[in-house]
Amino acid sequence: MLPPVSTTFPDQFRLDGRTALITGSGRGLGWEMARGLAEAGARIILHGRSLPRLAPRLDALRRSGATCDAIAFDMADRKSMREAVAAMGHVDILIHNVGERDRRPFAEIEPEDFARLIDVDLVAAHALVKLVTPGMIERQWGRLILVTSIVAGLAVPNASSYTAAKGGLAALTRALAAELGASGVTSNALSPGFFATETNEQLIASPMGERQRQRCPLKRWAQPPEIAGAAIFLASPAASYVNGHTLIVDGGVSATYLA
Secondary structure, eight states, rough: OOOOOOOOOOGGGGOTTOOOTTTEEEHHHHHHHHHHHHHHHEEEOOOOOOOHHHHHHHHHHHHHOOEEEEEEOOOOOHHHHHHHHHHOOOOEEEEEEEOOHHHHHHHHGGGGHHHHIIIIIIIIIHHHHHHHHHHHHHHEEEEEEOOOOOGGSSSSOOHHHHHHHHHHHHHHHHHHHHGGGGGGGEEEEEESSSSSOOGGGGHTTSSHHHHHHHHHHTTOBBBBGGGGHHHHHHHGGGGGTSSSSSSETTTTTTGSSOO
């Protein structure tokens, strides 16, 4: 039994007694969200494809005093997903952060390539949500947070399958909000803009990266830890009446017409 929620405003952002699974949390934005939720008091379950690769992150969280575990499976392997989720126990908060990209022109992406990326980025999210929500519904409390992207609403060249997948995640977020809200389970999305993650290092140093920096009203790329506050908010009691919303964290890119 969880302690009663405090009525004091700062405590509404605490996650003590809650268990959070963050997919793709070995590095990048997933890691920063996991670290942020740990600081807010949640028990953290890290996820990646390899347990040895997650070991340094587990050590870092434990040294900080956090309670944490790790699971490993490929999002395309539904059997491993089911087994891992069944073994880890209940989940109160799911942040689905995993996503692949296919940076090629539309003409070069075959239907099979398109289907594979949609499977990993969208269908796998649906499968994982199906596994964790029965317990949330039973306990009458849960937080689903799907990480989309600003390309879900602002298309760019050479990203047709990724754009379609992220748009699908945004739509799935709304569908889950409509269907599960009465069960005490909220569903929201996080939509990051230009973040200076390891994956984007080469892009940042390129002319395209400079154009993106200039495109942002803040005139800079976001640092990965800047995603954590938004994730904590959506996961916390403070967001108890936020449902079906996409929280955009892009420095104002999607709010502007010209840079």
